[in-house]
Amino acid sequence: MKTFYKKFSEKFIEGLLMLSSTITTLTVVLIVVFLFKEGLGVFNKKPVEDGFVIALNKQNPVNKLTSAQLKNIFDQKITNWSEVGGKKDSIILFRMEDITNYYSEEQIGEKFERLPQCIGKVVDSLPNIIAFFSTKYLDKNFQGKQLDIDKISFKEFFGGKEWFPTAQPSAQLGVLPLILGTLWVSLGAILLALPLGLAAAVYMSEIADEKVRKVMKPLIELLAGIPSVVYGFFGLVIIVPLIQKVFDLPVGETGLAGSIVLGIMALPTIITISEDAMRNTPRAMKEASLALGASKWQTIYKVVVPYSISGITAGAILGIGRAIGETMAVLMVTGNAAVIPHTILEPVRTIPATIAAELGEASNGGLHYKALFALGCILFIITLIINLTVEYISNRKKYNNR
Amino acid sequence: MYKIESKNVDFFYGASQALKNINLAIKPNTVTALIGPSGCGKSTYLRLFNRMNDLIDNTKIGGQVLIDGDDIYAKGVNVDSLRKEVGMVFQKPNPFPKTIFENVAYGLRVNGITDKKFIEERVEETIKQVVLWDEVKDKLKKSAFELSGGQQQRLCIARALAIQPSIVLMDEPTSALDPISTSKVEELIYELKAKYTIVIVTHNMQQAGRVSDTTAFFYMGELVEYDNTKTIFTNPKVERTQNYITGRFG
Numbered sequence: 257m258k259t260f261y262k263k264f265s266e267k268f269i270e271g272l273l274m275l276s277s278t279i280t281t282l283t284v285v286l287i288v289v290f291l292f293k294e295g296l297g298v299f300n301k302k303p304v305e306d307g308f309v310i311a312l313n314k315q316n317p318v319n320k321l322t323s324a325q326l327k328n329i330f331d332q333k334i335t336n337w338s339e340v341g342g343k344k345d346s347i348i349l350f351r352m353e354d355i356t357n358y359y360s361e362e363q364i365g366e367k368f369e370r371l372p373q374c375i376g377k378v379v380d381s382l383p384n385i386i387a388f389f390s391t392k393y394l395d396k397n398f399q400g401k402q403l404d405i406d407k408i409s410f411k412e413f414f415g416g417k418e419w420f421p422t423a424q425p426s427a428q429l430g431v432l433p434l435i436l437g438t439l440w441v442s443l444g445a446i447l448l449a450l451p452l453g454l455a456a457a458v459y460m461s462e463i464a465d466e467k468v469r470k471v472m473k474p475l476i477e478l479l480a481g482i483p484s485v486v487y488g489f490f491g492l493v494i495i496v497p498l499i500q501k502v503f504d505l506p507v508g509e510t511g512l513a514g515s516i517v518l519g520i521m522a523l524p525t526i527i528t529i530s531e532d533a534m535r536n537t538p539r540a541m542k543e544a545s546l547a548l549g550a551s552k553w554q555t556i557y558k559v560v561v562p563y564s565i566s567g568i569t570a571g572a573i574l575g576i577g578r579a580i581g582e583t584m585a586v587l588m589v590t591g592n593a594a595v596i597p598h599t600i601l602e603p604v605r606t607i608p609a610t611i612a613a614e615l616g617e618a619s620n621g622g623l624h625y626k627a628l629f630a631l632g633c634i635l636f637i638i639t640l641i642i643n644l645t646v647e648y649i650s651n652r653k654k655y656n657n658r
Numbered sequence: 659m660y661k662i663e664s665k666n667v668d669f670f671y672g673a674s675q676a677l678k679n680i681n682l683a684i685k686p687n688t689v690t691a692l693i694g695p696s697g698c699g700k701s702t703y704l705r706l707f708n709r710m711n712d713l714i715d716n717t718k719i720g721g722q723v724l725i726d727g728d729d730i731y732a733k734g735v736n737v738d739s740l741r742k743e744v745g746m747v748f749q750k751p752n753p754f755p756k757t758i759f760e761n762v763a764y765g766l767r768v769n770g771i772t773d774k775k776f777i778e779e780r781v782e783e784t785i786k787q788v789v790l791w792d793e794v795k796d797k798l799k800k801s802a803f804e805l806s807g808g809q810q811q812r813l814c815i816a817r818a819l820a821i822q823p824s825i826v827l828m829d830e831p832t833s834a835l836d837p838i839s840t841s842k843v844e845e846l847i848y849e850l851k852a853k854y855t856i857v858i859v860t861h862n863m864q865q866a867g868r869v870s871d872t873t874a875f876f877y878m879g880e881l882v883e884y885d886n887t888k889t890i891f892t893n894p895k896v897e898r899t900q901n902y903i904t905g906r907f908g
């Protein structure tokens with residue numbers, strides 16, 4: 257009886273353990289599947305929102321317009337049909353509110369009951385017109401030509417230089433500025449954090465007294481525990497005004513501010529991981545070097561650093577990983593302008609900051625919403641690559657030390 | 659003239675005394691074996707000669723250690739140049755994670771030698787000296803970790819010899835090796851005697867008997883007996899030495 261009870265409880269615990277690991281794995285898989293399902297959905301969407309029509313006069317030879325052309329037309333940057341392959345004639349824009357220029361309120365009707373006919377007549381009468389209006393007001397006998405808009409393409413999405421997800425009539429979903437902004441800020445962060453972090457790691461593992469180390473290490477680890485919004489706040493209050501003053505800029509919210517804040521945030525990762533790696537250098541290795549008449553410093557850069565190089569690299573890459581995924585602090589200090597940055601003194605916008613800032617205002621299932629999920633996919637892929645790299649590097653280390 | 663002399667040497671790890679009043683003198687071009695049970699202080703004593711114990715915090719030395727008549731613990735002694743003069747081979751093979759060539763060249767490079775041809779010649783010469791050349795001449799650019807344990811240990815000896823020290827300290831150099839590698843290293847030690855003064859710590863009585871000219875027996879931080887190896891092994895004056903050598907304690 258006793259052995260039966262023991263066996264049963266063992267089986268039961270095994271079952272519980274299996275269940276929890278299965279649930280965890282499933283959750284991860286589900287999240288990834290959900291992310292990609294929503295994200296890839298953006299390529300099934302048209303940049304003109306559902307429920308709206310772009311119409312031309314039926315005599316207009318133009319049959320297709322890209323989303324960028326549409327935007328430029330409505331921004332009046334393209335003012336002649338010849339620029340988009342039509343006749344040489346200036347473009348007349350027509351938005352729904354423009355109807356009052358053509359018809360009086362009585363003609364339209366109190367409850368807009370005659371609005372569809374009015375729009376139809378306007379489009380019919382002006383050969384140069386391009387009209388943007390709701391399908392609700394599309395007349396049954398509409399004579400104009402409804403323009404065919406392409407779905408969003410990969411090329412447009414990844415190569416597009418403009419991110420105006422809520423632009424009317426045609427959303428601009430170029431993620432290039434966001435990707436570049438993210439990489440730009442992260443690169444700056446790592447350039448600042450790596451030399452500083454390495455110096456600190458060398459100091460702590462090789463030079464500092466045990467007493468000093470015992471104080472410094474927990475303090476640096478504490479740095480990792482500070483909530484990112486606090487870093488953001490610190491950056492906003494201290495670093496942003498400082499940059500504004502030092503470089504004499506109109507605004508201090510720049511890529512540089514983001515890089516500095518992220519660099520500080522990446523420091524604890526870089527320091528602790530590379531310090532651990534350096535301390536793992538076998539004592540015998542250091543002694544062998546010193547016994548050959550090498551100085552302490554020669555031993556550090558000729559033996560300790562090469563020996564722990566994979567640990568140091570892993571620390572640096574994980575630091576970058578932290579910087580790339582960081583949201584709150586960056587959102588607070590970078591200025592969030594979705595333009596391709598040319599210097600570190602311009603405002604930039606990163607992928608995570610974009611998602612955090614815009615998801616609240618994107619309608620569920622809509623184009624903007626799907627585009628933000630696609631951004632999430634890009635971020636996921638970048639961090640996945642980073643993690644795989646770290647994995648690869650630490651495996652290589654095992655091979656070397658066998 | 660003695661190569662190494664220690665006069666009234668005391669050594670402390672914190673409050674505990676590891677060596678008590680050691681007086682010992684070693685002639686040049688001899689092999690001296692330090693034997694004794696674990697924890698008797700023989701490795702600590704060996705590491706005094708190249709000031710390796712300096713790396714350990716909270717240690718203290720008393721008395722004098724003279725090499726070629728100069729006190730190596732005197733003020734103003736350059737420890738790095740002392741260590742060029744006194745090479746060391748460790749218990750476990752500890753090659754650097756570098757190529758075979760770079761391992762041997764390391765000591766030359768850290769001492770500021772940049773002449774490529776000179777380095778190449780010296781590396782070849784020392785690898786030949788430790789009878790490893792035929793085994794590694796085709797893979798000098800490969801990682802030292804690809805060698806077997808015994809080959810690694812001979813490489814480490816070559817590494818120590820490359821900077822041409824006059825003294826070679828060996829801390830149980832064969833304890834991690836198989837019998838064949840061990841006998842190769844022992845032969846090597848015997849041959850090296852012509853050029854160097856060698857001090858070797860060993861747990862292996864037969865080894866001490868085979869390779870050394872003089873033997874010092876340590877027990878509990880004290881030097882119990884120091885004499886010709888032959889005398890120690892056949893006719894020791896102290897009973898404790900006799901007991902240790904014959905395996906009755908230790």
